[in-house]
Amino acid sequence: xxxxxxxxxxxxxxxxxxxxxxxxxxxxxxxxxxxxxxxxxxxxxxxxxxxxxxxxxxxxxxxxxxxxxxxxxxxxxxxxxxxxxxxxxxxxxxxxxxxxxxxxxxxxxxxxxxxxxxxxxxxxxxxxxxxxxxxxxxxxxxxxxxxxxxxxxxxxxxxxxxxxxxxxxxxxxxxxxxxxxxxxxxxxxxxxxxxxxxxxxxxxxxxxxxxxxxxxxxxxxxxxxxxxxxxxxxxxxxxxxxxxxxxxxxxxxxxxxxxxxxxxxxxxxxxxxxxxxxxxxxxxxxxxxxxxxxxx
Numbered sequence: 001x002x003x004x005x006x007x008x009x010x011x012x013x014x015x016x017x018x019x020x021x022x023x024x025x026x027x028x029x030x031x032x033x034x035x036x037x038x039x040x041x042x043x044x045x046x047x048x049x050x051x052x053x054x055x056x057x058x059x060x061x062x063x064x065x066x067x068x069x070x071x072x073x074x075x076x077x078x079x080x081x082x083x084x085x086x087x088x089x090x091x092x093x094x095x096x097x098x099x100x101x102x103x104x105x106x107x108x109x110x111x112x113x114x115x116x117x118x119x120x121x122x123x124x125x126x127x128x129x130x131x132x133x134x135x136x137x138x139x140x141x142x143x144x145x146x147x148x149x150x151x152x153x154x155x156x157x158x159x160x161x162x163x164x165x166x167x168x169x170x171x172x173x174x175x176x177x178x179x180x181x182x183x184x185x186x187x188x189x190x191x192x193x194x195x196x197x198x199x200x201x202x203x204x205x206x207x208x209x210x211x212x213x214x215x216x217x218x219x220x221x222x223x224x225x226x227x228x229x230x231x232x233x234x235x236x237x238x239x240x241x242x243x244x245x246x247x248x249x250x251x252x253x254x255x256x257x258x259x260x261x262x263x264x265x266x267x268x269x270x271x272x273x274x275x276x277x278x279x280x281x282x283x284x285x286x287x288x289x290x291x292x293x294x295x296x
Contacts, residue, residue, distance in 0.1 A: 001090050003159075005083045005108040006033055009074045012057075012112055016066050023059045033107035037135035050111070055120040055128070055140050057112040069143050070112055076148045082108060082139070085152030085194075089159045092194060096276035101166045103135035108155065113142040119243065123253045125202040127151055131158025132183075134166040153191050153199040160187040160279060167280035172228040177256075178294060179283040180235045181219055185260025186286075189268065189275035203254035204261055215255040216262060222249075223287065224295050235260075266290035 008030055015026040024047050031046040038044060050056040057066055073079075086108065093100065113120045113127070120126065120142060127141035127150065137158045141147045161183060170179070188204040207215055219234055233241035235256030238248035264275065267289040271278075278286065287294045 001094070001102050002105045003083070003086045003090065003108065004033070004105060005079055005086070005110075006030075007079065008110050009070060009079060012070055013067065016057075016062075016070070020060065020062070027059065031109060031111075031138075034109055034133075034136040034138055037103070037107070037133045038138075040133060055113055055117045055124075057114055065115060066112060069115075072143045073112075073141070073148070076143070078141075078143075078148065078151055079110065081152040082110065082155045085156050086137075086159055089156040089190070089194060090163075092190075092276045093160070093163055093279055096274055097279055100163060100280055102163050103166055106135055106137060106159070106162055108137045108139065110139040110141065110151075113140045115142045119240065123237075123239065127154050129154050129158040131161040132165050132170060134162055137162060150199065150201070153195055154201065156194055157187040157191050157201065160190045160275070164279050168282065174226050175228055175231065176223065176283065176294075177219060177225045177231055177234045178223040178287055178292075180231050181223075181256040181260035182263060182283045182286050183260070184235060184257045185262070185264035186275050186278060188257060188261050189264045190279075193275050201257075203257040205258065206254040207252065207258045211252065212258055212262070215251055216259045218249070218251060219256060219259045220263075220292055223292060263287065263290045263292065 011030040015023055015030065018026055027050060028047045034046060051059060115121060120128065120140065126144045126147040129137060129139045131137040137155065139151065139155060141151050164183060188200050191199050222234065225231070229246060232244055232246045233249040233251055237251050237253035237255050239253055241248050264286065267278065267286045268275065270289040284294055
């Protein structure tokens with residue numbers, strides 16, 4: 001696997017010094033390496049998605065915080081950290097699962113986030129990624145003391161998704177709650193294998209105690225619910241579902257991550273496997289090992 005971490009620091013420094021009317025085309029060019037892999041979703045306009053979802057930096061006005069933030073990220077060696085973390089992650093996965101399918105080249109694009117966006121800054125702790133399209137990893141961050149240290153772990157989480165979905169079919173019409181929650185639990189367990197408990201994202205520890213038990217009961221009861229248009233609330237929580245125009249189901253932010261991790265931990269204990277070795281396992285096998293009945 002060839003992993004290409006694009007120099008979006010230079011691209012964004014240039015973009016943010018251009019006239020406002022030139023910025024959408026400059027962003028489109030910067031996001032271009034993701035387009036081929038993500039075109040499986042249809043004729044998606046990545047610039048429109050950047051603007052409509054709201055977590056990326058804004059294109060419609062100048063913000064005096066942006067350039068200093070980018071320079072802070074560059075001075076902290078963020079792009080090198082991502083590169084090193086992804087190399088270690090791929091070494092771990094390929095060593096644990098020889099011959100596993102994967103994209104020949106994975107393009108990694110890091111974009112400056114919007115510090116005024118609650119989904120990024122409050123719910124996600126300042127960073128998140130999208131890596132489920134083999135060949136593309138899209139990362140978003142705003143520099144904080146925490147995100148400057150942890151962005152590499154976020155990238156490793158997304159690489160686990162990237163390799164999983166080169167082996168496991170993700171059909172938006174038939175994907176289940178179980179698959180989605182397990183994918184997130186596996187990716188966080190993988191980060192823990194690589195770098196320890198403290199490396200896991202805030203989403204993995206979003207719930208505990210009785211609140212986690214309630215979420216576990218709700219999600220496992222609905223483990224076979226299908227269709228991506230119905231799944232956001234189960235994994236990302238009601239607030240994010242509403243933001244995306246989907247129906248809430250009575251779950252808090254990122255409920256599916258700690259629930260998925262609980263399921264995965266039961267699978268790991270029962271099977272003796274690692275998260276790296278489990279990268280391409282079907283959800284039904286992981287659920288069976290965890291003792292959760294499923295009809296899928």
